[in-house]
Amino acid sequence: MHLKFLHFIWSARNRREEPEPEESCPVCGDRVSGYHYGLLTCESCKGFFKRSVQNNKHYTCVEMQSCPMNPLQRKRCPYCRFQKCLAVGMKREAVRADRMRGGRNKFGPLYRRDRQMKEQKVYHQTTTTPCRIKMETTQALQPTAPSDLHLMTGHTNVPLSSDPFHQCQVYPSGMGQLGAPMPLDCTMNTDRGLTPPSLPYAGLYRTFPGYPQEKREVPFSCSPAPENHPFHSPPNNLFTPLNQLVEAEQDESQLCAKVLASLQREQASRGKHDRLNTFSIMCKMADQTLFGLVEWARNSALFKELKVEDQMVLLQSCWSELLVLDHLCKCATVTGDASSDQCLSVILVQIEVSTILSQAGVTLSSLVSRTQDLVTKLRALQLDRHEFVCLKYLVLFNPDVKSVQSRRQVEQTQERVNRALMERTQQTHPGHSDKFGQLLLRLPEVRSISLQVEDYLYQRHLLGDLPCNSLLTEMLHTKHS
DNA sequence: AACTCAGGGCCATAG
């Protein structure tokens, strides 16, 4: 079995887990190796930027100039990668025209200043109460200015405008709303040491929950010892960690909505004969969601307790169920206020139902119909986010998956989550004695739908409709190999 | 003088 992407994801994690430095590359999120061309970046983006400038590269984007930038996908689109390098503040002028080696550049004082600010930040963190962690968790999810720009330039956050080489580049419609350069001073951004890369790919980054913000999953990462584990805690404390996790996911979903809204605007701005293929959009979003789910899982302290081999096997087994569950939850927990609760899945549903269903084949019609039925049932059960998180864990920790090595461990975790879900439903819906059982009864249908989704996707894949080099495709391949 | 660390080069690897 060959899972290149998953292996990459894991190796990327292992690289990032090295103790120092903890910061992630503002371009791709990989581990930084030091200051390069104006700010802290990873080794690969350093090399990429250097080559691009030295060789005066002219790239083009075959997509919408908003390709996701992460260690897995950064190679896909050099155009978007270079744009992001410039956007976050990498300096062309720091690449030496004479190619002289060694020595120091003129940015030394700025690097020093940046370091001092980071140190202050660390000091501040270590001298504040635990309550602050949650504030930073929330704050970290807000759009912020590019990482070092306020330090490096001090006057503009639109570094591309003065670049004749890429003058005409424009970040895609919609992305601007989320990641538009905004005036920012140092006081606003003193927390940037922990903020994720934001501009203009913030939305796409946020489609990867916990990436690279994984350190912020405070509830789990703060409980290394089993006796402190959330699921070992007394019932009253049982859901505090879940609460925090859920809050983070809610933010994430709203940001997903913005990303998708931008796709919609992109769609709307195109000519009648140049419309984006809805299926392609769905695949893209599914791919992003899948990537996010993988990140979510591997950043979870519960999941980290497992052997890496077991982690891979479990994810390979349940990825489509997680996708379906994610979609269902987003539909089922959305309220009537579309402006505030519009999310990826809801918009997808709108696209699906309004434009696809009429032309859909039997399989897709059946899928949509079954999904809608299940959403209705979950809505009737008043599924909330906490319960949804539990369901996700229940799907993930499936002890029945073949070739799981630590079966007992998976089983025990599943039992713990199961109990957590039961207690949650009893706490929040004491009058609804069977909510717990009803929720569990929905999981076989989720499984069934997910298998149908896999089949459908695989058929489309054989027809060449699926984008190559996607995690989605690779997962499909793995299951069918 | 010794150390630091950012820019450049090299080269195995992937596609």
Added chain:
DNA sequence: CTATGGCCCTGAGTT
């Protein structure tokens, strides 16, 4: 073949 990215070399600035 080219692009990538990890690793090492270099040398101005710092201590």
